Amino acid sequence: MSKPRIAGVKRNTKYSPNHIGNDGMIFNLTAENLRRMGYEVSEYTEAELILMGEQEKYLFNMAREKSTLNYLKQIENNGAIVINSGFGVENCSRAAMTRLLIENGIPHPASIIVDVTEDPTDKLKQMDADAFWIKRGDSHTIHREDVTYARNIAEAKSILQEFAFRDIPNAVINEHLVGDLVKFYGVADTGFFYWFYPFDLSLTKFGLEAVNGSAKEFPFNVEALKKACDKAGEILDVKVYGGDCVVDSNGDFKIIDFNDWPSFAPCRDEAAPYIAECISKNIPLR
Known part of the structure; x- marks a missing residue:
């Protein structure tokens, strides 16, 4: 039995902050190993995948752009096999990930998900933490400021205001853990x-x-x-x-x-x- 063609989808470099080379190398090594196993491997950027017109059936995927994930989810619903799944990559955006891990009993720090325009003071007081991590909730990390340490509630509120200025709609706030x-x-x-x-x-x-x-x-x-x-x-x-x-x-x-x-x-x-x-x-x- 022959082995089918596999398409590889590279990550848009804006989702590889300070790791463009490292992300590229693990993609290339994976493609090389698949070729050694006898697979024909086609490689696409995220933009090329959407524009090419022809639908691939089997893909390995490092994409994170929302338009790419929507395309992958569509072809998955039509029978394509994608690793990692577009649905799964979407689940790893911060707010979705936090909800799913907590709901399913995965050991996780105390956390809240807030709209960046709301006052989190009461919720943070209930958390009873010495410090906090403020993380953009709508996406993966793109910029250094997307994950910020706050030493107290006042700093946490200030960081949320900065998120609002950057048009980030929501944030995850984790308690800071010592260890x-x-x-x-x-x-x-x-x-x-x-x-x-x-x-x-x-x-x-x-x-x-x-x-x-x-x-x-x-x-x-x-x-x-x-x-x-x-x-x-x-x-x-x-x-x-x-x-x-x-x-x-x-x-x-x-x-x-x-x-x-x-x-x-x-x-x-x-x-x-x-x-x-x-x-x-x-x-x-x-």
Whole structure:
């Protein structure tokens, strides 16, 4: 039986802040591994995918532009297989992700979702947190200011006003968690899971890891974290994922961010064959 053609959709560079090269490299490595497996791989930018006219049946996808996701969801409804699904990528926008993870019992910081024009004072007082993270709710992170640390309620309100000036409609506010910041990557259907302390490796996108500082390396159950992350991926409908969690002094963790198809920068050579394997497992032979 022959292997069908697979189309790869590259990420618009505006959704790769400070990671354009890294995102491009994991895409290229995935395509190379699929070709070694015998697949013909066509590559598209997000704009090219929509304009080409011909509908692809099997795609691997790093897109995040809303128009691209709408197109992918349309062809998925018509029978196309897309990894990551356009529906799943949409679920990883901040507000949707927060709701879905909390509703399904994934360990998560106390959080509220607010309109940027409302006064969150009462809700933040009820949260009883020492500090907060303010994150744009309508999209993935594009600019450094889309995720901002607030030391108190007054700063949180000021940041919401800045979001309003930038025409961002809503925001997620998380309690700030004290502990070790841990970054993770996973690939469904393969068992691949990789984690590390980003501050210690100086691997950063915007330098926000400095808020938690160097890791004290509190012991924690890696298998339990993998299980929670795999479940989160199922809930959000993304098979290639990454994110961040905070581990406290008791070894308890909470997932503070979960992303569709990150750069896998510290482990991309190791991860790429597993990503290709995951894609292959979900595409039928003909």
